[in-house]
Amino acid sequence: HSNFGNALQELGRLEEAEASHTQAIALKPDYAEAHINLGLTLYELGRIKDSLNQFKRCIRLNPLSKDTWNNIYFPLQTSAFQGVSSDDYLKAILKSQTGPEVKIQVAFLKYKLSKSSMESKNHISACLSLIQQEQNRIIFNPKQKNNNLNSQPKLPESMFALLHFGRSGTGLLHSLVDGHPEISSLPSIYLSEFFDRSVWSNLIAGGWDEIVDRFISIYTVLFDSRDPTPVKSKGQRSISNIGYKEGMTNLGEYREDFLCVDKTLFHKLFTQYLSDREYIDINIFFKLVHVVYEECINSGNNKRNIFYHIHNPDTDAQLNFINSFAESNWVVMVRDPLQSCESWIRQGFSNNNYRGVVNRITTMLLDIDNIIFTDFRSVGVRLEDLIRAPKRTMLALCNWMGIDDNPSLYEMTAQGKKWWGDPTSPDYGKTGQTAFDQSSIKRKIGSIFSRNDQFIIETLFYPLRVQFAYIENDLSLFKSNLQKIRPMMEKMFDFEKIIAREKGVATNDFIQLGAYLFLRSVMIERWNILNKFHTYPNMLQPLKT
Numbered sequence: 001h002s003n004f005g006n007a008l009q010e011l012g013r014l015e016e017a018e019a020s021h022t023q024a025i026a027l028k029p030d031y032a033e034a035h036i037n038l039g040l041t042l043y044e045l046g047r048i049k050d051s052l053n054q055f056k057r058c059i060r061l062n063p064l065s066k067d068t069w070n071n072i073y074f075p076l077q078t079s080a081f082q083g084v085s086s087d088d089y090l091k092a093i094l095k096s097q098t099g100p101e102v103k104i105q106v107a108f109l110k111y112k113l114s115k116s117s118m119e120s121k122n123h124i125s126a127c128l129s130l131i132q133q134e135q136n137r138i139i140f141n142p143k144q145k146n147n148n149l150n151s152q153p154k155l156p157e158s159m160f161a162l163l164h165f166g167r168s169g170t171g172l173l174h175s176l177v178d179g180h181p182e183i184s185s186l187p188s189i190y191l192s193e194f195f196d197r198s199v200w201s202n203l204i205a206g207g208w209d210e211i212v213d214r215f216i217s218i219y220t221v222l223f224d225s226r227d228p229t230p231v232k233s234k235g236q237r238s239i240s241n242i243g244y245k246e247g248m249t250n251l252g253e254y255r256e257d258f259l260c261v262d263k264t265l266f267h268k269l270f271t272q273y274l275s276d277r278e279y280i281d282i283n284i285f286f287k288l289v290h291v292v293y294e295e296c297i298n299s300g301n302n303k304r305n306i307f308y309h310i311h312n313p314d315t316d317a318q319l320n321f322i323n324s325f326a327e328s329n330w331v332v333m334v335r336d337p338l339q340s341c342e343s344w345i346r347q348g349f350s351n352n353n354y355r356g357v358v359n360r361i362t363t364m365l366l367d368i369d370n371i372i373f374t375d376f377r378s379v380g381v382r383l384e385d386l387i388r389a390p391k392r393t394m395l396a397l398c399n400w401m402g403i404d405d406n407p408s409l410y411e412m413t414a415q416g417k418k419w420w421g422d423p424t425s426p427d428y429g430k431t432g433q434t435a436f437d438q439s440s441i442k443r444k445i446g447s448i449f450s451r452n453d454q455f456i457i458e459t460l461f462y463p464l465r466v467q468f469a470y471i472e473n474d475l476s477l478f479k480s481n482l483q484k485i486r487p488m489m490e491k492m493f494d495f496e497k498i499i500a501r502e503k504g505v506a507t508n509d510f511i512q513l514g515a516y517l518f519l520r521s522v523m524i525e526r527w528n529i530l531n532k533f534h535t536y537p538n539m540l541q542p543l544k545t
Helices: 001-011 016-028 032-044 050-062 068-081 085-097 100-113 120-132 170-175 196-206 208-218 262-273 282-296 313-325 337-350 353-369 373-374 383-388 389-399 451-460 462-467 476-488 494-503 514-533
Strands: 137-139 158-163 279-281 307-309 329-334 378-380
Touching: 001 016, 001 032, 001 389, 001 462, 016 032, 016 337, 032 050, 032 068, 032 208, 032 313, 032 514, 050 068, 050 085, 050 514, 068 085, 068 100, 068 514, 085 100, 100 120, 100 313, 120 373, 137 208, 158 313, 170 307, 196 462, 208 262, 262 282, 262 313, 279 282, 282 307, 282 313, 329 373, 353 451, 353 462, 353 494, 353 514, 378 389, 383 389, 389 462, 451 462, 451 476, 451 514, 462 476, 476 514
Parallel strands: 158 307, 158 329, 329 378
Antiparallel strands: 137 279
């Protein structure tokens, strides 16, 4: 019944899906998955209060379920649009539930809900404070009482984390940085959710002697890119065959090579380095992963910088990473926001996956500004600059990172082998992609967004478009446009009309959908910020070239 409900939900037959999930719960009242699925179905039906009440039941049933905490965000964000206080809701949860994990998850939710407000700084501080109180952050070696530092390799000193903004070319930049003599970088986005706290809990669950084995079993694709074993992605989703999907199985001049690491050697070296340590935490462990990886592929162990493709981390992973690497530097790839957004939602739009389309649009709207951009050293690199002026852009990035220019920075590689590009890109043809091909940045906007849609979305992206010199500043025109789009946001976008028609959903039913209400709630919050400040408070600064 539960699986059938999921199938019906995928088909958009939401009332029938609700009935199936309800029947599953009637047959097995403690079946947590059915409870979560029912909460999501109610949200998709636009019954926001019913959805929130259902997620309350999920939390009572299993307060440690990350699926529940991840999914409750959507009706909570939408509830403000219907006059429901998310604060009151979360206070009620804290009254009925105890324990440190519930407190942390509530804090995470408050931070996510505050991303478009001036309170985000306070909420991120509260999250970090709770993370620091956790008991399992350090694990001690039962056989070693003192660090034998003389036998230890030198660990990298600096951390650079690479974030994306829509579909903005992070894979390209990662492939250019790969192979630099001063930088250690693991391939692809295999470890993008490594800092989710559940990963560390899993790694240390078997004690000191099992840590390396557990790491290898979780990230088998790191040792053979052809391995289909799924890795964790945002929202507790899993991605199978990620090595294939990321183009890591057809490398080299003749596309006959694939990424691999000697698993036996990796295990031997890692175990050896751990044996001489008194303790480790996730910071030390992650650095050791890079050290051992570099030794295994014979590129040396004296690289002082880590370049970590964190990509699109979930809240848990991002905040735990910040806590573990307080001195981290952030590099964000930026592309013309309308072009980037259209490209990122293209697959979901083609599949009539409305919820997926909405989640990506809202992610971009909320990622325009982030407290980490003002609280941590960060910089935005325009894809257009990287492609049109690679030498000037890479020299500027080298200066910002404190590394030397190197010929490796102008070739797309993975483990030093020729990388042919992202197979999911529309520009990936029979000959793959070339490093600085301009097709992506010359693509015209309009394949999904009509002129009407573009006007609304580009106005909401106005501060970033000015900040990164996509347009010249015209504050008077912007203020006028801002007032024009406010009533327009209450109506259906033209791209939504196409999806509704393809799905066979009547307009009156479509505008009641949870995803429709969620998109409006985010846009209106963003509009309120712009109407008050005429910018976003925590804007990313562009790389000076």
